[in-house]
Amino acid sequence: MVSEISEQLVGYLGPEGSFTQQAALQLFPAHQQGVRLVPISDIPLLFDQVATNAVQISIVPIRNSTNGYVQPTIDQLNKQSGSNKLIICGETSVKVSHCLAGKRKEETQQNPPTSKEYNFQHIKTLKTHPQAWTQCQRFLEQALPHTERQQADSTSQAAFEVSQDSLGISAAICSELAAKRWGLDILANNIQDDPDNETYFVVIRQRHGKVLVEPVGAVPLTESTSLLPVDLLTPNKLLDSS
Ligand SMILES: O=C(O)C(=O)Cc1ccccc1
Structure with missing residues (x-):
C-alpha cells in the first residue's frame, strides 16, 4: 500500500522565534492549508531530514549581507552535492534586526534606570548563533566588551537557553x-551595525520528491541571480533551478 502524504512538513532552524522561522513563514504563510512548519535543531539535521523524507522541504540560512556565507550550510551543500539527491528550489531574504534579550535588573527607588540606558553589569554570559557576533560588533565592543560568549545553534535557541537561566545573568x-516567545525582557534593540542587515535563505527539497504546496514568492535560482558560490552552481551538482 502506498501511503499518500496529506500534510507537507517544512523544516526550519528552530526553536520558534528564529529568523529562519520568519523566512519559512514568508514562504509558507501561517494560514496555508496542508503545510506544517517543524522546528529542527541544527543545519546538518535540516539536510538529513529532507534526505530521509522526514520533512519534504527545509529552509536554511545561507548568506548574510554583513558577514557572508553560513559555513555549516556551505559544508552541507558540498557534502550532499555528490549524491545529486537534493536540490535548491528557491531563495528568500529577511531583514535582520537583533536585540539584546535577558532579564532586566531589579530596579529600586535608589537605582532607577536612566531613560534610555540600561545597566548591563549583571550580564555575565552572552549567547547567540555565531553569525550574530559580527553583525553586532560595534554594540558589543561598546556595551559588553569583556562578557563571556557562548555559541548556540540558532539565535532563538540562545533565547530559549537564557529563559532557563534562573540567576538572570x-x-x-x-x-x-x-x-517575546521565550519570555525575555528586551534590554536593547536594533543592535546590529548595519540598519540594512539582511540574511538570505534557501529552500531545499528532494530532486524527485513530491511537493504538495509550493513556496510563495521564492526567487528561483539562476546562475545570474544566485547568491551561491560559483563552484556549487556547476551542472550535476546539488543545485538546480528547475
Ligand atoms: O535563524 C536564526 O535565528 C539563526 O540563528 C540563523 C541566523 C543567524 C543570524 C542572522 C540570521 C539568521
Missing part, C-alpha cells in the same frame, strides 16, 4: 519575536 542576541 545571561543574555541572548536574537529577534524581538524570540525574546
